[in-house]
Amino acid sequence: MMSAGTVAIVTGGGKGVGAGIARVLCAQGARVCMGYHSSEELARQTLHQIQAAGGEAFLYKADVSDRAQVQAMVAATVERYGRLDALVNNAAMQPNRLLREYDADELRWLWEINIGGYFSALQACLAYLKESKTPRVVNISSVHGKRPTVFDPGYSMTKGAIRMFTREAAIELGQYGITVNCVDLGGCRVEWKTGRFPMHLIWSRRAYHTHGQPIRVETVPEHVGHLVAYLLSPEAGNVTGAGIRLDGGAMLT
Amino acid sequence: MDTVFISDGRCPVAREIAAGFAAAGWRVALNLHQGGAPLAGCEEARVDLCRFDELTALFDALGDSLRGVIHPAPPVIHATLEGAGQAQWLRAREEGAIAAMELTRAAGAFLSNLGRGAIVYLGSVHAEKPLGNGFLYSMACAATQMLCREAALAYGPQGVCAYYVQRGFMAHDADNLSEYSNLYVAPDFRHPQERLMRPDELNGLMLFLMSDAAGALSGADLRADGGATMFYGKPRKEVRQL
Numbered sequence: 001m002m003s004a005g006t007v008a009i010v011t012g013g014g015k016g017v018g019a020g021i022a023r024v025l026c027a028q029g030a031r032v033c034m035g036y037h038s039s040e041e042l043a044r045q046t047l048h049q050i051q052a053a054g055g056e057a058f059l060y061k062a063d064v065s066d067r068a069q070v071q072a073m074v075a076a077t078v079e080r081y082g083r084l085d086a087l088v089n090n091a092a093m094q095p096n097r098l099l100r101e102y103d104a105d106e107l108r109w110l111w112e113i114n115i116g117g118y119f120s121a122l123q124a125c126l127a128y129l130k131e132s133k134t135p136r137v138v139n140i141s142s143v144h145g146k147r148p149t150v151f152d153p154g155y156s157m158t159k160g161a162i163r164m165f166t167r168e169a170a171i172e173l174g175q176y177g178i179t180v181n182c183v184d185l186g187g188c189r190v191e192w193k194t195g196r197f198p199m200h201l202i203w204s205r206r207a208y209h210t211h212g213q214p215i216r217v218e219t220v221p222e223h224v225g226h227l228v229a230y231l232l233s234p235e236a237g238n239v240t241g242a243g244i245r246l247d248g249g250a251m252l253t
Numbered sequence: 254m255d256t257v258f259i260s261d262g263r264c265p266v267a268r269e270i271a272a273g274f275a276a277a278g279w280r281v282a283l284n285l286h287q288g289g290a291p292l293a294g295c296e297e298a299r300v301d302l303c304r305f306d307e308l309t310a311l312f313d314a315l316g317d318s319l320r321g322v323i324h325p326a327p328p329v330i331h332a333t334l335e336g337a338g339q340a341q342w343l344r345a346r347e348e349g350a351i352a353a354m355e356l357t358r359a360a361g362a363f364l365s366n367l368g369r370g371a372i373v374y375l376g377s378v379h380a381e382k383p384l385g386n387g388f389l390y391s392m393a394c395a396a397t398q399m400l401c402r403e404a405a406l407a408y409g410p411q412g413v414c415a416y417y418v419q420r421g422f423m424a425h426d427a428d429n430l431s432e433y434s435n436l437y438v439a440p441d442f443r444h445p446q447e448r449l450m451r452p453d454e455l456n457g458l459m460l461f462l463m464s465d466a467a468g469a470l471s472g473a474d475l476r477a478d479g480g481a482t483m484f485y486g487k488p489r490k491e492v493r494q495l
Contacts, residue, residue: 067339099358099407104303104351111346115392119334119342126335145399148472153403157350160399161392164380168388171433172334241383 002028002233003134007081009074011035011064011121012091014043016190017140020221021088021228022046026055028229033077035062035091042191064091064117065109067124074124084128086232089118090140092158099153107154114158118165130176136232137173139166139182140224141243143251146184163243170241179240181231186247188219214249256280256318257463258311260302260356262289264325265425266452267375271295273456274463282315287327287348302352308359321371321463322360324353326397329390329429341389349393357404357415365411372408372415373462374401375455378482380419380474385433398474405472414471416462421478423450436482443484450479 012018014036036043129135145159169180275294327348364370380394404415430437
């Protein structure tokens with residue numbers, strides 16, 4: 001179980017996977033800063049759900065590709081709760097463009113959100129994590145950090161980079177007791193999807209999330225939340241540099 | 254005469270490979286835009302790899318004899334996560350990711366029109382093994398490794414193959430020694446043959462990958478490190494002394 005009163009930042013915590021993570025962490029007693037950028041309405045809905053269930057969290061609007069905004073989000077969290085124990089890097093985009101449809105500027109934009117945001121947040125949190133008794137970093141990534149997509153090479157490039165970002169951070173920050181892991185997420189049912197849906201490349205929309213999947217249960221954000229809660233716990237203190245696939249076994253078939 | 258484009262003349266390994274292709278009778282276009290001295294037997298190219306239009310113009314100029322491109326990883330930017338600055342971040346993004354994508358798109362489109370060809374990414378074992386003092390480099394290597402797999406899928410139907418070569422430790426990599434990793438502690442003794450690899454040892458592999466015989470390997474990672482990263486634990490020299 002997470003230590004009582006764990007303070008965590010979840011970027012992109014207002015909707016989708018991030019909202020599921022925030023809900024689970026708060027349900028287990030953590031205090032969470034939910035970073036969000038667009039979709040303020042969804043972020044407020046998530047906050048109300050958490051508060052109605054007796055959890056403690058607050059919203060902070062920040063563009064993760066802007067270092068100053070990320071630093072301000074971290075400072076606001078520490079000012080509110082007096083400390084910081086965990087960073088869950090989750091905010092990312094997936095435009096679903098084919099390789100011939102990409103250009104340099106689009107990749108730059110995607111790089112600065114999907115990796116730049118993770119890097120800025122880690123650097124901003126580092127001084128506070130060093131003071132924590134259970135300092136943790138979890139990077140939400142994708143099965144497409146290892147398996148190509150066909151429908152979004154820019155996205156898979158950024159997820160491949162996060163694989164090594166996680167391993168490098170694990171060996172460098174281990175000296176401070178900071179564990180760094182990533183969750184390689186497969187298909188997940190969310191209420192919002194960025195980018196256009198790659199219909200022409202998928203078996204069928206109805207079976208999108210479970211076709212050929214050994215476990216015939218759709219992954220939902222709360223599944224991710226429970227895995228993150230474990231990784232944030234003292235019991236996971238020797239798990240670091242790991243990429244844990246969460247996809248119902250889909251990548252095996 | 255077959256032609257190969259080698260995208261970065263700064264890379265010592267790429268320069269050896271260029272010399273090897275020239276010695277084998279190929280026409281070699283060696284890109285010196287980022288730096289590097291001219292090389293005997295090779296034509297000079299000067300294109301900004303982040304510019305799709307410049308790359309396309311170059312390939313048009315090289316013509317139908319172009320068989321493929323070899324894209325070395327950029328030089329390592331030594332920086333820790335804790336200490337890295339914005340300038341280093343941006344340089345790594347441009348040299349490591351943007352350049353790889355634009356070259357892939359331009360080469361992929363050109364070779365697709367020819368119905369054949371190869372894109373070879375001369376990467377590193379650090380696409381999977383962390384360095385400790387070069388996260389920007391290893392991130393770019395991993396991103397390029399994924400780009401290789403995507404390129405193999407995207408251009409495969411047009412007869413274009415893509416390969417990622419993970420080269421291992423060589424003498425000029427000594428600066429990669431870091432306090433966070435054992436990989437560069439006595440690297441020669443990690444090698445099963447107890448010596449460092451030489452750049453010219455990749456020439457045969459590169460010639461093979463540029464041939465029509467390599468197609469079954471499209472999308473593959475080829476670890477070319479002499480077996481060094483299989484080694485786990487203390488270098489053999491230290492073990493023998495126990």
